Amino acid sequence: MNIKSLCLVLAALVGGLWIAGCGSSNNRSDAAQDGVIVMQLDEEYELHEGDVLEPTDAETRIAVRHVFEDDRRYVTLLAGSATLVLGDEDDR
Secondary structure (H helix, E strand, O other): OOHHHHHHHHHHHHHHHHHHHHOOOOOHHHHOEOOEEEOOEOOEEEEOOOOEEEEOOOOOEEEEEEEOOOOEEEEEEEEOOEEEEOOOHHHO
16 A cells, blocks of 8 residues: 555544534533424433423433532433423523
8 A cells, every 4th residue: 555545544544433423512502493403312411500491291201310419410211202492591
């Protein structure tokens, strides 16, 4: 394999990883559609004041993690489905 081919392969790999990384952003403004995030299984979301969790079926199970040092709360969808309705950012 010559140098030019190796560079092209490396560029394609780096580009693919960069594109894949762009889709996994947990930025609230990017993930929210009209202030509502459809939660994904096994993905952790940070809760802010005014946010509301809405389970969409009876099988929904959600884990809550509270970091007392920073007074932050995180939720993870374990089963079922749920949405996270974002509170007003002006209240923060």
